[in-house]
Amino acid sequence: MPELPEVEVAARNLRRWTRGRRIVAIETERRAGRLFRPASSTSLAPLLGARFRGIQRIGKHLLVTLRARSGPIGLWSHLGMTGKWLRRAGGEPPPAGSRVALQLDDGARLHYVDSRIFGRLRLVDGARFDELPEIAALGPDPLARGIDVPRLRAALGRRRQAIKVALLDQTLLAGIGNIQASESLHRAAIDPRRPARTLAPADVRKMAAGIEKSIAFTLGTFASAGAYPGSADIGYVEERKVQNPFLVYGKAGTRCRRCKGGTILRIVQAGRATFFCPRCQR
DNA sequence: ACCCGTGTTCGCTG
C-alpha cells in the first residue's frame, strides 16, 4: 500500500533492521530482472559485502546508502503498487512472492516482495542519488518539513487541471498518492474537481493542513506498534486485515462523517478513483 | 468470469 506513510514505515523498518549490518549473500527470483527496467544493470552483486550506512526517504522513494570495499554505493527502491520490504529471521521460510533477498550478517534476510512487479530497484554509483533525474524532479516532501504554502500556491499557478489530479503530480509535492489525495481534500472541505488555479490562498492553506493531517493520521494508524497486538514489528495494514481506516477512500455510498448529511461519492478522474462528499466539499 | 487496484511511463491527440 505504498504512498508516503507506508514508505515512511518501510524506511523506519529498514533503519532498524540494517543498522550496522553487512550483506553476506543475495538471492534473486527469476523475474527480478523486471525490477531494473529500463536500466541495464540487472545484478545486485556489487552489494555483496557492503555495509549499511543509512536509509533516506523522499516522497515514495527509498534511498539506501551502503559502503562497499570500493566505496559508497546506493540502492534506490520504489515500491510501485504492491512492493514491500519484509524481514525474516534465520531459519524462517521466505514470504510468498519474494523477488530479492538480502542476507545479513545477523542471519536475517530482508525480502523485497512485489507481486505485480511495478516497483523498481536500481544501484546508484557512489550513492549520488541527487544525480538521478527521477529524484531531482521531485517536489518537496510534505513530511520532511511543513508544507510551504506560498510555494505550493505558486506551483499550482495557472493549472486548469482538477486539484485532485494535480496532487498526484510528484513534482508538486512528493509522496501523495490516490488515497492521500482524496483524504486530504476531504479534510480541507475542497471539491476535488475544482481546477487547481481556482484555489484561493485560504484554500491552499486549508489543503496543506489537510495533507499534513491525513499523512500524520495514516502514519499513526500504520506505524504505531500498539495498533497491531501480537507483533513487535511495524506492520502493513493489509497484512493485519485492519478495516478501512479512511474518511472517504473506499467509502462510496456511506454517510459523510464530516457533515453527517452527504453521501460519499466515487468518481473517476484521469482514470483513477476519487472519493469525496459533494455536500461539504466545495 | 469480470472488475478493480496504494504507481508510473509512454504514446497519441487536440
Add this chain to the structure above:
DNA sequence: TCAGCGAACACGGG
C-alpha cells in the same frame, strides 16, 4: 509545444 488522457505493465482479491 504541451497539457491531458488512455493504455500498458502484471497479478491477486472481491
